[in-house]
Amino acid sequence: MSCNLLHRQPILRRPDGSGGALPALTLITLFFVVPVVALLLRSVTEPVPGLHNYATLFGDGTYARVFFNTFLVATVVTTVTVIVAFPVAWMLAIMPPALGSIVFGIIILSMWTNLLTRTYAWMVLLQRTGVINRTLMDIGLISQPLPLINNLTGVTIGMVYIMLPFMILPLVGTLRAIDPMTLRAAALCGASPFEAFRRILLPLSLPGIAAGGLMVFVMSLGYFVTPTLLGGTSNMMLAAMIAQMIQSLLNWGLGSAAAFILLVVTMALYALQLRLVGAKRMTGGI
Amino acid sequence: MTEPFLSIRDLRKAFGSFVAVHDVTIDIPRGQFLTFLGPSGSGKSTTLYAIAGFQHPTSGDVLFKGRSLLSVPSHKRNIGMVFQRYTLFQHLTVAENVAFPLRVRRRPDAEVKRKVAEMLSLVRLESFGDRHPGALSGGQQQRVALARALAYDPPILLMDEPLSALDKKLREEIQAEIRRIHRETGVTILYVTHDQDEALHLSDRIALFRDGRIEQIGTGEDLYVRPQSEFVASFIGNSNFLPAEHLETVNGAATIRLADGSVVSGVRHDREFSQGQKTRLMVRPEAFRLRPGPATAGLAVEFVDTAFFGERRRVIARTAAGQEIDVRPTSDMAEAQEGIASSRQQIFFDPAAAFLFPA
Numbered sequence: 001m002s003c004n005l006l007h008r009q010p011i012l013r014r015p016d017g018s019g020g021a022l023p024a025l026t027l028i029t030l031f032f033v034v035p036v037v038a039l040l041l042r043s044v045t046e047p048v049p050g051l052h053n054y055a056t057l058f059g060d061g062t063y064a065r066v067f068f069n070t071f072l073v074a075t076v077v078t079t080v081t082v083i084v085a086f087p088v089a090w091m092l093a094i095m096p097p098a099l100g101s102i103v104f105g106i107i108i109l110s111m112w113t114n115l116l117t118r119t120y121a122w123m124v125l126l127q128r129t130g131v132i133n134r135t136l137m138d139i140g141l142i143s144q145p146l147p148l149i150n151n152l153t154g155v156t157i158g159m160v161y162i163m164l165p166f167m168i169l170p171l172v173g174t175l176r177a178i179d180p181m182t183l184r185a186a187a188l189c190g191a192s193p194f195e196a197f198r199r200i201l202l203p204l205s206l207p208g209i210a211a212g213g214l215m216v217f218v219m220s221l222g223y224f225v226t227p228t229l230l231g232g233t234s235n236m237m238l239a240a241m242i243a244q245m246i247q248s249l250l251n252w253g254l255g256s257a258a259a260f261i262l263l264v265v266t267m268a269l270y271a272l273q274l275r276l277v278g279a280k281r282m283t284g285g286i
Numbered sequence: 287m288t289e290p291f292l293s294i295r296d297l298r299k300a301f302g303s304f305v306a307v308h309d310v311t312i313d314i315p316r317g318q319f320l321t322f323l324g325p326s327g328s329g330k331s332t333t334l335y336a337i338a339g340f341q342h343p344t345s346g347d348v349l350f351k352g353r354s355l356l357s358v359p360s361h362k363r364n365i366g367m368v369f370q371r372y373t374l375f376q377h378l379t380v381a382e383n384v385a386f387p388l389r390v391r392r393r394p395d396a397e398v399k400r401k402v403a404e405m406l407s408l409v410r411l412e413s414f415g416d417r418h419p420g421a422l423s424g425g426q427q428q429r430v431a432l433a434r435a436l437a438y439d440p441p442i443l444l445m446d447e448p449l450s451a452l453d454k455k456l457r458e459e460i461q462a463e464i465r466r467i468h469r470e471t472g473v474t475i476l477y478v479t480h481d482q483d484e485a486l487h488l489s490d491r492i493a494l495f496r497d498g499r500i501e502q503i504g505t506g507e508d509l510y511v512r513p514q515s516e517f518v519a520s521f522i523g524n525s526n527f528l529p530a531e532h533l534e535t536v537n538g539a540a541t542i543r544l545a546d547g548s549v550v551s552g553v554r555h556d557r558e559f560s561q562g563q564k565t566r567l568m569v570r571p572e573a574f575r576l577r578p579g580p581a582t583a584g585l586a587v588e589f590v591d592t593a594f595f596g597e598r599r600r601v602i603a604r605t606a607a608g609q610e611i612d613v614r615p616t617s618d619m620a621e622a623q624e625g626i627a628s629s630r631q632q633i634f635f636d637p638a639a640a641f642l643f644p645a
Binding site: 179181182184185186187188189190191192193195196199200203204206 | 338339360361362363364365366367371376387389391435
């Protein structure tokens, strides 16, 4: 028996898998690391060497507005997503597993449905003569169609809808790890349901909220399809601006600089979160 | 003040067609340590949860000083509770955990600070205030849970198998702490356990649950010495049950005939038995003697095995009818060894320490 164990020990060590990882690592190096470096180089060399592209982006009011808009949309979308996702995640966490997996399946299914299809569907629903406006007018709640599309409202609705699974999934994991008995203990200690939520459940679920929130925020910062289709021209976001710079204006230098700023902001946010929440809790090792 | 302090009236809880608690009625005087003892699924926890407000009874009532608690939500019942699992708030320090019930009651800072210090010293964890629960052992966590449950001076403390996750030595240590804290605070305690030693050690009174009903309620001594049923006799302490035939009862003392034909007089019981009725005679293992005494009855046995238990030696003996019985004589260890050597022996018991039940 002990002899057997000794023989097993080398197998117990995790295989390092360096051979199998090679193709993927090569792909990432060739198609991510190299382009990012090329991007950085273009942003400081085109049309002439120097930091003028960055100076233009930070100095010009129009570009500043796009940056502001991007962060505004990402912040609003993240906040609304957290608020909407929390009750769903809690319900999933305390549901009987059989029923929970059905609801889970529906949420995952929505993630797998084509993004463009879902965004066009929202256009149909939200436009002036769309289903929502017509229904509200028919039942007499409003007399004029509500401006639900080509503005921040439209972008927020469409993006929250798409982001929900990315918030719900990490949150369910965190909430499942909380013993419901803890909340009963809080109740007997005299905490009303609201106090128990504010003082116990919310702080305990913070790692999940942070993990999901970061994911949603970062994805929102660079989102292209939904803001382009549901947002107006007055609140253009960064991704749409980069596309315009490169496709229409053929200004590769300025576009590269904008893309590089987006990348740096994303990395900075990730670093900040690792600091605040702790790398261990982020990766699920609660 | 004829009202009992806490009163459970005809409490019934059904889950569908399964009735977990059948019309349980108990009055608990102020300051009493009452234990709900019973096997798992006997309704003791369900009764406790009804008092805590986690489960709404199907019928019946829970009265505190004459007023019904049923319409009061858990967070307004002002009851303390220690749970089976560790339910400390992991994101708060030990001191913040103990302060929690006071903070939600919006007590002034100075009072919270004083009370937290007082509670931590009550459970002897003064120097642990700044630690997080995760850095504490299971026993320490349950002591913090006890401090948290007592911080707001609740009139009633509920404890739901709080020591079941701890090892034996730690359990005994915390039992002593719980006794001391009960003495010092005078709080009324309702304690749930399936461990009879724990119940006997801690309680003023024990309610023994079986299948959702209270089988017997009384002091530990009542249940041990005067069990009202064979279930009580076998659940509290160890017992041997010898088949016997009832011959007659005069002045409450029965005369019976054992399987080997020997006749024993002076056995107690609290029922009506007819002549020739089949009965079972309960004899505690420690009621057996290896030597005859005044008025003892003898039983021919064969010694099978002996085991050393520290303060006692346990002997397994076999009767002439082939039934194995558990014998724990208080002394005479050397003699027990001799008995094993000679293999055939007589053991003795005082009929007044035995008890007769229907078969």
